[in-house]
Amino acid sequence: MPNIGEEICGEYLKYILKCDFVSYNITHPDTQGEMDVIGIQLAQKAIYVCEVVTHTQGLEYVTKGKSNDYNVLKAKYERGITYAQKYFKDYQIRLMLWSPVVRVNTPKAKYNTMNELKRLQEDLPLDIEFVINFRYQQALDKLKAHAIKQTAMFTTPVMRMFQIEGNLQNHLEKLRKKGVEEYK
Structure with missing residues (x-):
């Protein structure tokens, strides 16, 4: 069962990027x-391999008390690339990183997450699309609009919540325009 962040990513793949199939937690x-x-987009022969990190205090994998984002993410993407190359030989592989909060540290910081992501981008054979910070919010906004x-x-809790929230906002705006106040 996907966690909330994975569900957001999957719904984006399904409804916004028009993937024909979306699957979660594939071993x-x-x-x-x-x-x-x-x-997976069948007609376009594209496969999206997504790592989803839904930490509200920032992206940070820790191993033995030290930040280890680079090594953890590199290993995950290498496994994903290997999987896609083996089972989807003729498909374009697209990597994505989904994380709502990625801290942007000062250049003098002892550990800088953004620098680690740049290094990861340089060291992998494929580009990573970073759906982080502002781009994460934009993705949420697109899902809400849809x-x-x-x-x-909708059958998924995330999309149903967006649907209810959006329709409630529209309804309340109509009530305000009519001068209707909430009952007390």
């Missing part, structure tokens, strides 16, 4: 570890 049969979210337009009930 690689040849190695230990899992890929958080995979999305949800509001739909009249059928």
Whole structure:
């Protein structure tokens, strides 16, 4: 079962990027570890390999008391690339990192998450699309806008919540324009 961040990523792949299939927490049969979210576009022959880190205080993997974002993410993406190359030979592989909060430290900071992500980008054979900070908010906004337009009930909690929230906001705005106040 996906966590809330994985569900957000998966719904984005499904509704915004129009993936035909989305799957969560896929274990690689040849190695230990899992890929958080995979999305597949059949006609475009594209596979999205997504790592989702929903830490509200910032992206930070720690090993033996030290920040280890680079090594953890590199290993995860290498497994994902290997999986995609083996099982989706003719597909374009697209890597994504989803995290709502990635701290932007000062250049003199002892540990700088953004520098580690830049290093990761340089060392992997494929580009990573970073859906972090402002881009994460933009992704949420796109999902909300999509949800509001739909009249059928969504089956996932995230999209249903966006649908309810958006329709409530629209309804309340109409009431305000009519001068209707909340009953006390």
